[in-house]
Amino acid sequence: MTDRSLSLPIESGGRIIAHLQDCFPEEGCGLIVGRETGDGWLVTRIVPSPNMAEARDRTFEIDPGLRLRTQRGARERGEMVLGHFHSHPFGDPVPSETDTRRAADEPELIWVVVGMRWGGTQGLAAWRMDAGSGTMKRVTLDVVEGAGQS
Numbered sequence: 348m349t350d351r352s353l354s355l356p357i358e359s360g361g362r363i364i365a366h367l368q369d370c371f372p373e374e375g376c377g378l379i380v381g382r383e384t385g386d387g388w389l390v391t392r393i394v395p396s397p398n399m400a401e402a403r404d405r406t407f408e409i410d411p412g413l414r415l416r417t418q419r420g421a422r423e424r425g426e427m428v429l430g431h432f433h434s435h436p437f438g439d440p441v442p443s444e445t446d447t448r449r450a451a452d453e454p455e456l457i458w459v460v461v462g463m464r465w466g467g468t469q470g471l472a473a474w475r476m477d478a479g480s481g482t483m484k485r486v487t488l489d490v491v492e493g494a495g496q497s
């Protein structure tokens with residue numbers, strides 16, 4: 348099996364960061380929409396979500412209604428919800444133990460994690476559950492020009 352990479356348009360990455368900085372010092376989150384390509388996935392749209400969790404200082408919960416609507420809209424355009432993003436406001440762009448446990452429930456999803464320090468971004472990385480080992484494996488991120496949000 349070859350490694351698949353996630354193509355992230357610069358604008359889409361910028362939208363992720365802008366939303367997470369708005370949420371700081373709480374965790375922020377949102378959905379990543381796109382489509383499969385020959386060698387991975389292409390992000391076409393970023394959908395910021397309110398964080399529905401009670402303990403927003405240490406966890407996140409994407410709005411389930413927003414997720415349903417986003418899934419439906421994506422399907423109509425021949426796209427899909429590829430995964431989601433969230434921030435670690437005082438941590439690294441690495442899935443926590445809780446993240447890894449939750450990822451096991453939906454192993455097809457891509458997890459983009461953004462690490463922050465003092466309100467600034469200090470790293471953005473994509474991860475996906477590896478069913479064999481039960482651990483999160485890093486997905487190669489290709490930052491690409493253009494397209495993104497329509």
Ligand SMILES: [Zn+2]
Pocket residue numbers: 433434435442443446460
């Ligand atoms: Zn996390």
